[in-house]
Amino acid sequence: MDTAFIVVVVGLSSLAAALVARGRSRRRLRSAVGKTLETIGLAAVFLFLNVGVGFCLALLARVVGGRFVSLYHSDDVTILAVSILQALVWQWSREAEASAGP
Amino acid sequence: MSAQGALRGIGGATVALFAALAFTPLSNGLYDVLVPPATPPEPAAAIVVLGSRVDDGVLSDSSLRRALGGVVLFRQGLAPLLVMLGAGSRGKPSEADVRVRLAQDLGVPATALLADPRGRTTRDEARMCWEDLAPRGMRRILLVTGSEHMPRAAALFRRAGFEVVEAPIMELSSTVSQPQARLALSRVLLRELLARAYNRVAGFL
Numbered sequence: 437m438d439t440a441f442i443v444v445v446v447g448l449s450s451l452a453a454a455l456v457a458r459g460r461s462r463r464r465l466r467s468a469v470g471k472t473l474e475t476i477g478l479a480a481v482f483l484f485l486n487v488g489v490g491f492c493l494a495l496l497a498r499v500v501g502g503r504f505v506s507l508y509h510s511d512d513v514t515i516l517a518v519s520i521l522q523a524l525v526w527q528w529s530r531e532a533e534a535s536a537g538p
Numbered sequence: 539m540s541a542q543g544a545l546r547g548i549g550g551a552t553v554a555l556f557a558a559l560a561f562t563p564l565s566n567g568l569y570d571v572l573v574p575p576a577t578p579p580e581p582a583a584a585i586v587v588l589g590s591r592v593d594d595g596v597l598s599d600s601s602l603r604r605a606l607g608g609v610v611l612f613r614q615g616l617a618p619l620l621v622m623l624g625a626g627s628r629g630k631p632s633e634a635d636v637r638v639r640l641a642q643d644l645g646v647p648a649t650a651l652l653a654d655p656r657g658r659t660t661r662d663e664a665r666m667c668w669e670d671l672a673p674r675g676m677r678r679i680l681l682v683t684g685s686e687h688m689p690r691a692a693a694l695f696r697r698a699g700f701e702v703v704e705a706p707i708m709e710l711s712s713t714v715s716q717p718q719a720r721l722a723l724s725r726v727l728l729r730e731l732l733a734r735a736y737n738r739v740a741g742f743l
Contacts, residue, residue: 438716439561477549
């Protein structure tokens with residue numbers, strides 16, 4: 437029921453967005469989907485990097501510093517949010533660079 | 539493949555994984571594979587409650603569940619000693635101390651309680667507990683921790699020398715159907731899978 441409810445809500449809002457954007461070409465829509473997937477892919481890469489670096493730093497602090505740092509620090513949900521922000525900044529900076537031209 | 543194509547592939551895979559974990563029973567199935575079903579607890583020499591987390595004297599949800607699980611087992615007469623584990627920050631009460639106070643408030647006599655706040659990892663806890671209990675001849679223990687954590691914890695305690703009777707506490711329902719709850723379940727399982735992999739690679743298991 438919960439799943440169906442969310443699917444219906446998202447379906448309706450997507451339908452409304454499609455109606456508003458009626459006139460736009462399919463090619464542009466495909467390009468937008470591609471760019472969105474690219475940003476999500478970047479966020480996944482940043483998340484992987486952040487968790488990996490956090491894990492290594494915690495182990496380094498234990499081995500070299502003799503100080504206990506929990507590996508669970510890398511499990512904080514804010515790391516996901518920050519990874520998405522990093523991906524957005526990266527993507528927008530690339531867009532700005534491309535639109536500025538040579 | 540270009541970097542752009544690779545990123546799109548990763549992005550597509552991420553969206554597909556997200557949808558599968560949130561909107562299908564995949565995480566429920568993973569739970570059933572990774573977490574063995576619980577068996578009824580049996581008598582032992584001591585009940586050992588593993589640590590979870592405490593913030594400024596406030597036990598986390600899982601810490602409280604485990605502590606209460608330990609108290610219930612004690613009150614059922616399954617062991618004469620209740621060992622509360624769990625570290626704390628400098629200058630703040632440890633998780634073990636907070637749990638011992640809670641157990642006393644719930645009627646467990648102080649003489650039947652032992653707090654050990656030294657362990658910061660499950661492996662540490664197994665070693666410290668062995669130091670506490672082996673000299674008293676207490677080798678058979680009822681181990682209390684979260685269901686998903688139990689296989690790793692039991693293996694580490696067996697490796698330390700204990701005969702372990704498992705008393706897992708359900709900290710998450712395995713039959714959740716809300717997308718958000720399924721994602722939470724997936725996160726816990728993924729974390730535990732990584733912890734098991736780390737322990738294996740490090741040679742602790």
